[in-house]
Amino acid sequence: MKKILLVGNPNVGKSALFSRLTGVSVIASNYPGTTVEFTKGHLILCGERDELIDVPGAYSLSAQSPAEAVAVNMLKEGDIVINVVDATNLERNLNLTLQLIEKKAPMVVALNMWDDTKHKGINIDVEKLEKSLGVPVVPTCAVTGEGIKELYNRLASAKAGAIECEESERWSKIGEIVSEVQTLSHRHHTFWERLGDISIKPVTGIPIALITAFLSFKLIRFIGEGLIGFVFEPVFEKLWAPLMMKLSSVLGSGFLNEILIGKLIDGKIDFVESMGLLTTGIFVPVAMVLPYVFSFYLVLSFLEDSGYLPRLGVLVDTFMHKIGLHGLAIIPMMLGVGCNVPGALATRVLETKRERFIAATLMAIAVPCMAQIAMVVGLIGKYGAHALALVFGTLFLVWVILGVLQNWLIKGDSPEIFVEIPPYRLPYFGSLGKKVWIRIKWFIQDAVPFVMIGVLIVNILYSLGVIDFLGRILAPVITGILGLPHDAVAALIIGFLRKDVAVGMLMPLGLTMKQLVIASVVLTMYFPCIATFTVLVKELGLKGMLKATLIMIAATFIVGGVMNLIL
Amino acid sequence: MDLAQLRAGQSATVVEIRGGMRLMEKLASLGIMTGTKIKKISSQFMNGPITIQSGNTQVALGYGMAKRIIVEPEE
Numbered sequence: 001m002k003k004i005l006l007v008g009n010p011n012v013g014k015s016a017l018f019s020r021l022t023g024v025s026v027i028a029s030n031y032p033g034t035t036v037e038f039t040k041g042h043l044i045l046c047g048e049r050d051e052l053i054d055v056p057g058a059y060s061l062s063a064q065s066p067a068e069a070v071a072v073n074m075l076k077e078g079d080i081v082i083n084v085v086d087a088t089n090l091e092r093n094l095n096l097t098l099q100l101i102e103k104k105a106p107m108v109v110a111l112n113m114w115d116d117t118k119h120k121g122i123n124i125d126v127e128k129l130e131k132s133l134g135v136p137v138v139p140t141c142a143v144t145g146e147g148i149k150e151l152y153n154r155l156a157s158a159k160a161g162a163i164e165c166e167e168s169e170r171w172s173k174i175g176e177i178v179s180e181v182q183t184l185s186h187r188h189h190t191f192w193e194r195l196g197d198i199s200i201k202p203v204t205g206i207p208i209a210l211i212t213a214f215l216s217f218k219l220i221r222f223i224g225e226g227l228i229g230f231v232f233e234p235v236f237e238k239l240w241a242p243l244m245m246k247l248s249s250v251l252g253s254g255f256l257n258e259i260l261i262g263k264l265i266d267g268k269i270d271f272v273e274s275m276g277l278l279t280t281g282i283f284v285p286v287a288m289v290l291p292y293v294f295s296f297y298l299v300l301s302f303l304e305d306s307g308y309l310p311r312l313g314v315l316v317d318t319f320m321h322k323i324g325l326h327g328l329a330i331i332p333m334m335l336g337v338g339c340n341v342p343g344a345l346a347t348r349v350l351e352t353k354r355e356r357f358i359a360a361t362l363m364a365i366a367v368p369c370m371a372q373i374a375m376v377v378g379l380i381g382k383y384g385a386h387a388l389a390l391v392f393g394t395l396f397l398v399w400v401i402l403g404v405l406q407n408w409l410i411k412g413d414s415p416e417i418f419v420e421i422p423p424y425r426l427p428y429f430g431s432l433g434k435k436v437w438i439r440i441k442w443f444i445q446d447a448v449p450f451v452m453i454g455v456l457i458v459n460i461l462y463s464l465g466v467i468d469f470l471g472r473i474l475a476p477v478i479t480g481i482l483g484l485p486h487d488a489v490a491a492l493i494i495g496f497l498r499k500d501v502a503v504g505m506l507m508p509l510g511l512t513m514k515q516l517v518i519a520s521v522v523l524t525m526y527f528p529c530i531a532t533f534t535v536l537v538k539e540l541g542l543k544g545m546l547k548a549t550l551i552m553i554a555a556t557f558i559v560g561g562v563m564n565l566i567l
Numbered sequence: 568m569d570l571a572q573l574r575a576g577q578s579a580t581v582v583e584i585r586g587g588m589r590l591m592e593k594l595a596s597l598g599i600m601t602g603t604k605i606k607k608i609s610s611q612f613m614n615g616p617i618t619i620q621s622g623n624t625q626v627a628l629g630y631g632m633a634k635r636i637i638v639e640p641e642e
Contacts, residue, residue: 059596064589089623092598120623171600200618200627201575201609314627318615326629327616416629417616418593423623 002050003077008084009093010057011422013112016142016431017084018054045155061099080158081107087117090182094174101161107135108158110151114139121187129181134162143428192424200311209315216299223295232287241269259459273508281455284500285447289371296338296370297439305427310419317417323403324358326417336363338370340532341442354412360536361548364528366399375503376520383513391520398559446531454497483564484515495523497530514567518560526556570633578606579638586635597626
């Protein structure tokens with residue numbers, strides 16, 4: 001079995017090419033650095049099953065970033081290299097190509113984004129380029145699939161290149177090659193290039209960012225509500241509820257009925273309040289939360305693959321430095337709004353340990369996930385925008401204040417931003433779909449089982465009287481400081497497992513608006529759900545997580561206590 | 568004149584990159600080095616990052632880095 005490596009700069013369509021060659025898709029994204037974790041696939045070459053490895057994007061082999069260090073290490077084990085080159089950026093990309101040639105690895109060059117060269121007025125003589133480099137060169141377009149077959153056919157004729165040059169002469173050698181093979185014709189800026197430029201200038205960019213945020217929010221709600229109203233609720237009400245009622249009458253009144261179906265409310269199943277494994281346990285994650293998680297990641301991944309997020313990162317950079325991060329940290333934060341787990345994983349793109357700690361704690365404490373947002377909106381939306389603004393405004397304020405405090409207290413500074421701004425591109429729907437799927441898979445994997453376990457534990461703890469007992473013991477804290485009834489302690493316990501179920505448990509308690517607002521804020525802040533906690537322990541280490549936990553508990557009681565006093 | 572002082576929309580040639588090898592290597596891997604022609608696309612308020620274009624590549628870099636890149640503006 002041979003090892004074939006896919007090597008190239010970030011943003012050259014490497015991941016899309018990878019999914020074309022293997023048929024197994026991976027995360028393909030438009031901002032540098034996401035593929036720090038590499039991906040493997042298989043392809044059949046000359047009757048043999050070979051391994052194709054998507055090497056993290058690298059601008060050079062000098063190992064400046066962790067991703068580049070990984071790339072250099074992987075090269076030592078590869079048998080054939082497919083060097084993916086952005087044909088619209090030939091000069092810059094050849095820098096890596098020449099470094100690969102110096103390594104004497106058998107290689108093929110894929111001249112990707114070939115279709116873009118036409119409207120960018122770039123003309124490349126492929127045959128001449130092939131001669132100068134001494135390796136096969138194939139024009140490709142991963143998005144449309146053009147040239148993929150040819151690339152595959154020529155893998156067998158991969159060979160070591162013919163260029164020898166000193167490091168100091170490399171750029172002049174590149175200049176020579178480019179002037180020989182490439183001709184540029186004059187052309188006007190396209191609409192997308194103009195849009196790219198005005199969306200990164202502050203005067204026009206900030207309004208564009210606000211409009212984008214507003215439209216994204218509308219679109220997420222529209223898709224989420226549409227799915228719930230027209231698909232999930234009808235299915236549960238018309239098909240699932242009658243089935244459960246039948247099951248309930250078969251089971252009779254007993255422990256099993258109590259666990260599986262839960263309490264009947266006015267003789268009917270109430271999917272939110274019944275608290276049965278097969279009623280609330282399935283309805284909450286599937287019909288209330290999943291549609292929003294899906295629509296959120298669909299919209300966010302579209303923005304990501306189109307190339308907008310690095311521009312947003314630049315616009316918010318100055319502000320993010322105040323909280324000890326730089327602009328690109330906005331990306332893990334936004335991912336965390338869908339589900340904190342992929343958000344916590346994405347903090348890896350940040351350069352220093354300090355940044356990763358700040359970003360992870362801020363996310364775990366003050367960024368509610370979609371599961372929780374959907375439930376909070378359902379719970380206190382009836383009090384109007386004012387009540388929602390109190391919850392989310394408080395969380396935002398906590399996010400800022402905790403960030404400023406950590407920036408001030410933790411030694412070191414935040415590194416400056418340095419990022420390539422890719423041109424706007426229409427996302428390749430194949431890799432967009434796969435990416436959304438990978439992201440919601442986290443939610444489906446974790447949410448459904450944990451919600452069911454959560455519901456099961458609530459039932460058991462209630463019937464054993466544990467909740468009552470804990471409620472009485474913790475009453476001084478829960479009631480004294482936070483002003484919540486001691487029943488709320490059950491929700492706080494379940495919040496360790498799932499925040500959405502926990503918020504749902506507040507519903508039958510008959511809380512006042514003030515209590516609901518405080519409970520929603522406290523449930524967000526006091527501890528991450530178990531799935532996020534597991535990831536954070538891995539990312540921060542046990543000691544880091546312990547520190548983070550102390551910050552969480554302290555912040556929760558201060559914020560909850562203050563809200564109880566002033567609201 | 569350094570890159571931070573250049574006006575948005577103005578073109579210039581890089582004449583010197585002051586600062587460590589790290590910055591020079593970072594820039595070089597994106598094709599930006601002494602002698603490269605660049606165009607400043609934008610700068611942000613309050614000494615925020617600066618975006619430049621060289622060829623078909625756009626890069627955003629921090630204000631501190633921009634201060635260390637000396638350019639000769641085109642008339």
